[in-house]
Amino acid sequence: MTEHKHTEDGLPTTGHEWDGIREYDKPLPRWWLYLLFGTMIWAVGYCIVYPAIPLWDGASRGSFGWSSRSELAAELRAVDAGRADILAAIEATPIEQIPQNEKLMSFAVEGGRSAFKVYCAQCHGSGAAGGKGYPNLNDDDWLWGGDLTAIHQTIRHGIRFEADGDTHMSQMPAFGRDGLLDASQIRDVTAFVRVLSRQEKPSDSSRRGAAVFADNCVSCHGAAGEGMREVGAPNLTDAIWLYGGDTASIMETVTNARFGVMPAWGGRLEPVTVKQLAVYVHSLGGGE
Amino acid sequence: MSQSPAPAPEPRLFKGRAKVYPQSVHGTFRRLKWTILTVALAVYYLLPWLRWDRGPFAPKQFLLIDLAHRRFYLGPIEIWPQEFYYVAGLLVMAGIGLFLITSTVGRAWCGYACPQTVWTDLFMAVERVIEGDRNARMKLDRAPWGSEKIFKRLAVHLSWLIIAVATGGFFILYFADAPTLVKNLFTGDAPSVAYATVAVLTATTYVFGGLLREQVCTYMCPWPRIQSAMLDENSLIVTYKAWRGEPRTRGVKKAAQDGGKTGDCVDCNACVAVCPTGIDIRNGPQIGCITCALCIDACNDIMGKLGRPRGLIDYTTEKRDRQEAAGEALPPKWKSVVRPRTFVYTGVWALIGLAMLASLLTRERLDLSISRQRNPLYVQLSDGSVRNGYTLKLLNMEARPRTFTLTLEGLPGAVMWDSHATESMAAPALRITVGPDQTEARQIYVRAAPASLPEGTADIRFIARAEGGAVAMQETRFDGPER
Numbered sequence: 001m002t003e004h005k006h007t008e009d010g011l012p013t014t015g016h017e018w019d020g021i022r023e024y025d026k027p028l029p030r031w032w033l034y035l036l037f038g039t040m041i042w043a044v045g046y047c048i049v050y051p052a053i054p055l056w057d058g059a060s061r062g063s064f065g066w067s068s069r070s071e072l073a074a075e076l077r078a079v080d081a082g083r084a085d086i087l088a089a090i091e092a093t094p095i096e097q098i099p100q101n102e103k104l105m106s107f108a109v110e111g112g113r114s115a116f117k118v119y120c121a122q123c124h125g126s127g128a129a130g131g132k133g134y135p136n137l138n139d140d141d142w143l144w145g146g147d148l149t150a151i152h153q154t155i156r157h158g159i160r161f162e163a164d165g166d167t168h169m170s171q172m173p174a175f176g177r178d179g180l181l182d183a184s185q186i187r188d189v190t191a192f193v194r195v196l197s198r199q200e201k202p203s204d205s206s207r208r209g210a211a212v213f214a215d216n217c218v219s220c221h222g223a224a225g226e227g228m229r230e231v232g233a234p235n236l237t238d239a240i241w242l243y244g245g246d247t248a249s250i251m252e253t254v255t256n257a258r259f260g261v262m263p264a265w266g267g268r269l270e271p272v273t274v275k276q277l278a279v280y281v282h283s284l285g286g287g288e
Numbered sequence: 289m290s291q292s293p294a295p296a297p298e299p300r301l302f303k304g305r306a307k308v309y310p311q312s313v314h315g316t317f318r319r320l321k322w323t324i325l326t327v328a329l330a331v332y333y334l335l336p337w338l339r340w341d342r343g344p345f346a347p348k349q350f351l352l353i354d355l356a357h358r359r360f361y362l363g364p365i366e367i368w369p370q371e372f373y374y375v376a377g378l379l380v381m382a383g384i385g386l387f388l389i390t391s392t393v394g395r396a397w398c399g400y401a402c403p404q405t406v407w408t409d410l411f412m413a414v415e416r417v418i419e420g421d422r423n424a425r426m427k428l429d430r431a432p433w434g435s436e437k438i439f440k441r442l443a444v445h446l447s448w449l450i451i452a453v454a455t456g457g458f459f460i461l462y463f464a465d466a467p468t469l470v471k472n473l474f475t476g477d478a479p480s481v482a483y484a485t486v487a488v489l490t491a492t493t494y495v496f497g498g499l500l501r502e503q504v505c506t507y508m509c510p511w512p513r514i515q516s517a518m519l520d521e522n523s524l525i526v527t528y529k530a531w532r533g534e535p536r537t538r539g540v541k542k543a544a545q546d547g548g549k550t551g552d553c554v555d556c557n558a559c560v561a562v563c564p565t566g567i568d569i570r571n572g573p574q575i576g577c578i579t580c581a582l583c584i585d586a587c588n589d590i591m592g593k594l595g596r597p598r599g600l601i602d603y604t605t606e607k608r609d610r611q612e613a614a615g616e617a618l619p620p621k622w623k624s625v626v627r628p629r630t631f632v633y634t635g636v637w638a639l640i641g642l643a644m645l646a647s648l649l650t651r652e653r654l655d656l657s658i659s660r661q662r663n664p665l666y667v668q669l670s671d672g673s674v675r676n677g678y679t680l681k682l683l684n685m686e687a688r689p690r691t692f693t694l695t696l697e698g699l700p701g702a703v704m705w706d707s708h709a710t711e712s713m714a715a716p717a718l719r720i721t722v723g724p725d726q727t728e729a730r731q732i733y734v735r736a737a738p739a740s741l742p743e744g745t746a747d748i749r750f751i752a753r754a755e756g757g758a759v760a761m762q763e764t765r766f767d768g769p770e771r
Contacts, residue, residue, distance in 0.1 A: 029507055030304055031500070127663030138667040138675075140711070238670035283707075285667065285677060285733055 091272045095148045098279055105279065112280025115273050119265065128284055133243055133260055138284045141240040143232045144168050146288035150229075152278035158264030159232070167264055170231040175216065176255030185212045190250045196225040196237050199245060307429070308502055308566035310412060311422035311558075315585025324400045325409055329455070336461035340364075345724030346687035353463050359725065365648060366725075368685055370655075377644045381637055388633035390518040392625045394525040394603075398512060399580035404504050407455065407497035408564065414447045422561060448498040449490070456493030457486035502565035506576050516575060521606040522624045526579045528559075528570045528601050531613035536570075552600050558590050559583035559601055569601055654692075655683035656752045656760035658732075666767040674741065674768040678732045680706075682752060684722035690754050694718040698748040699736050699766055707731035720752075734766065741768040 006012055012025040047053060051067060053060040086107050090098065098104050117126060123134045130136035135143065144154050157166040175181040181189070192209030194200040213225070220233040227235035234242060243249050243258055265274050281287070338350035340363055347354065352361040360367040360375070367374055389396055399405060419425045419440050431437055460482050461469060472478040473486075496504050505512060519525060533553030553570070560568045562583060567576040569583045587601040604612070605624050612618060661677035669675055684690050695717045696702055703714035707730055714735060722728040740746065745768060751761045 029503060031503065032507065125664070129664030129667070136664070136667065138664060139669055141670040235670065239668060239672040240670050285675065285711075286669075 087272050090275060095152050095275055095278060098148070098275075105283075108276040108279040109283050111273070112276035112278070112283075115269070115277050116280055119269065120277070123262075128281065133258070135242060136240070137281050138286055139240060140286040140288075141235065141238060142286075142288065143227075143229070143234055143242075145229050146282075146286060148278060148282050148287070151281050151287070152275060154262070155274050155277050155281070156264060156266035158266075159262040160259055161261060161264045164264035164266070168232055170220075170233070171259055172220070172233075172253075172257040174255065174257040177257075181212065181216065181254070185209075186251055186254050189213050189217070189254060190247055193225065193236050193250055194245070194247065197239070197245060198237075305503065306566060308564065309422045309425050309561075310564045310566075310582075311561040311586075312416055313562040313582050313585045313589070315582075315588060317581035317585050321400060321409065321580060321582070325406050328401065328406050329410075332455070333458070336458075336466040342366075343687045343724075345689075347465060349465055351462060352465075355463060357725070366685065366687070368683070371651075374644060374648070377640055381640050381644075384633055384637045384640070386515075387518060388630060388637060390515050391520065391523055391633065392630050394519060394523050395512065395515045395577075395579045398505070398515065398578040402511070402578075404496060404509070405564075405578060405580065407451075407493060408501050410451060411448055411497045411501075412564065414451065415444050418443050418447065445498070448494055452490045452493035452497070453486065456489035456491075459489050460485050502576070505565055505578055512575050512578070516573075520629070522627060522629075524603050524605055524621075524624060525573060526569060526577060526581050526584060526601065527604050527606070527609050528553075528572070529599070529604075529609060529612070530570070530572075531609075533570070533600050552591070552596050554590065554594065556590055558586040562586040652758055652760065653685040654690075654752065654754055654758045654760045655681075655685065656750060656762050657681040657683075658750050658762045658764050660764050660767075666769070668769060669735065673735050673737050674766075675733055675735045676766050678734065678750075678764065680730050680732045680750070682720060682722050682728045682730075684724065684726055684728070687724045689721060689723050690756075691719055691721045692752045692754055694720055694732075695751050695753070696734065696748055697751060699734070699746050700740050702734050702736040702740065702748075702766075704732055704734045706733070711735070736766060736768075738768060741766070744768050744770045 007022065007024075014023045014025045016023040047060075049063050049066075051059040051062045086104065090104055090108055090111075093101065093104060098108055116124075116128065120128070124130050124137055125134075128137040135141075140146070142150070144150060144159070153166075154168065157164045157168065159168045160170070161167040173180055176183070176186055188205045188209035189212040190209065191200060191203060191206040192213050195202050195206045200206065213221075214223075217225075220231050221227055221236055222233075225236035227233045239245075241249070242260075243253055265277070269277075335351050336349065339348050340350040340361075341348060342361070342364075346366075347361060349361065350363055352359075354361065358369045386397065415425070419428055428437060428440065464482070469478060469482065473482065500508075532551065534551045535549060536553040536555040537550040538555050559570070560566075560583075562585070563569070564580060564582065565576045565578055567574055569577065581603060584599075584601045584603065588598040591598050591600055608618055608621075608624065657680070659679045661679065665676075667675045667677075680694070682692055682694075684692075694704075696704060703716055704718055705711055705714040706718060706720075711733070714733075718732070720728060720730070734748075736746075746766045747763065748766045749761055749763045751759065753759050
């Protein structure tokens, strides 16, 4: 039994043989073994000091109660504490002066970017490109004003959000549904609006529509159809259409009227978050 | 049972260390080893102090690994992280260089240049000066603890620690401006990672060079296994010429009188006594041999005293040894160095070196990177024009500020502005100044009339021109509404 496990000199081998080469079964060096024992002792100590042993109600607590959760909580508190100064500075600075301070500006843009993804992306899209009925915040067309103060005001108080007294309020009559205009008048005024925005050439219908426009629309949209920010009336001469600029969409708008609602965020979010959101939206490329 | 097997030795759980007491030795290879040790340590110590003027904006250290700014400086060469392939190339060259050296002169790295060898040698020299040579040290080890033993041991370990701090620890000088760092180290202003590195390297130098020594080579290091595998019968290695030395004879005259055959080896054990890893070279090639050749010096000394030809232990190849034993004429030694295998290694090694050198000499110290904004893909503006956003990164890899002119091709009439300006400042070209050795990242907006986008999209090209004429360009796309 021991014969094949020894060389001719009587030295022990493992019994492995490969191409006539046999593997000695030599003992380990002492220091190596001590290292192994050392790691074993270390492991025992580790299990005592840190949570390591699974129990019915979670892992053992460890000798000084360390847990990754409490460590994370402490780190998050430290992050919050580190941000407190700059957030206070943003809060104290008038919004139109924030872009002049590069540090505040980049912090506000990044803070606004992350808040936008949480609170605004559902309607305006993660890239703020909007959609039908939801304005694209990247472009240079603003219903209620596009400078920092106006954007801040809009986000804080919302649009047609009745619970907020300072909200933007305006309403377009449902000219068709309420019987203010008949179907042919609506068709004519639609043709006129499409001429205004250079999507169509003037025609008999549009010439008739000009009169309808002058009687019903100029009070809000202006004589030239350039819109009016005080009431959020869109500019009808530019290339941007919130609900679409084709004939069917415009007729639908005139017939039933459209007015989107945006909640007031002033009551829901921290004032400094709202401010950062305004700075972020302004920085998207279309800010005035 | 006719013949009982040899009694099996009792299996042990561990092997105690047989302490090695290398004896001092004089000779060609010992001198070579001292020379290499001196040169290696001098280079290691002095290199961080070498200055190199790169202008007012860059560090003045000849060799500097600037981890904080992710730059590597070597004289006139400056490497950015994205040029790390130069380091990879150097590693490949080092690998092939190792093949080359090992296949010609054996494990020369192990015996002469390996830091473990160099520092162990230094530590042994210190030990020899304080405690005396082999016999004195063995005696001191056996002696009971007394004032002399305590004093000598303290002196040895203290000297080792000082060497360990100075050599192991000052590794950090390669990672920061050396004069400043040394000053800061002593005033306590250096970063804590510097102190930690000094501490760790001091500990490893002391433990590996002073305490573990040959055990690092035989048990821990994978290198001897790799290098041994690279040897062939034409590699020069330290060899005991058994055909000449055997049978070993102590009393030569008496043996000759008795009519017995005598070899040249007088079994004086000098080769074993001087060996820093404690092996007996007469047992043939073995893993513990680091080919430092001190046994050759020791044996030559003895052979000279006995009036016998030197070279009983010699640097020779397996093939030469065989030929010499058979009494054949020996080819010159250089022929074992110059042969197809070494030619191929040298060729590949030089080829990689030349390719790296060529790319180093022709590389552009300017880089432009453009990434398209994809959310949203494009923005339609109220006047009907289309706007696209890009993130631009301009890398000025020269150690002076430079101004670049950014232009656009493939989109007639397009204007651009960046996040530092407003749309009213839009222009067909932008001028951007980038600091020395810096990367400038900006948001770039490009506006174009839909008429210039017949397909809805256009392939465009950004071009950055430096004042000196260096040009970088990148192609990308401009998106507009489908039509």
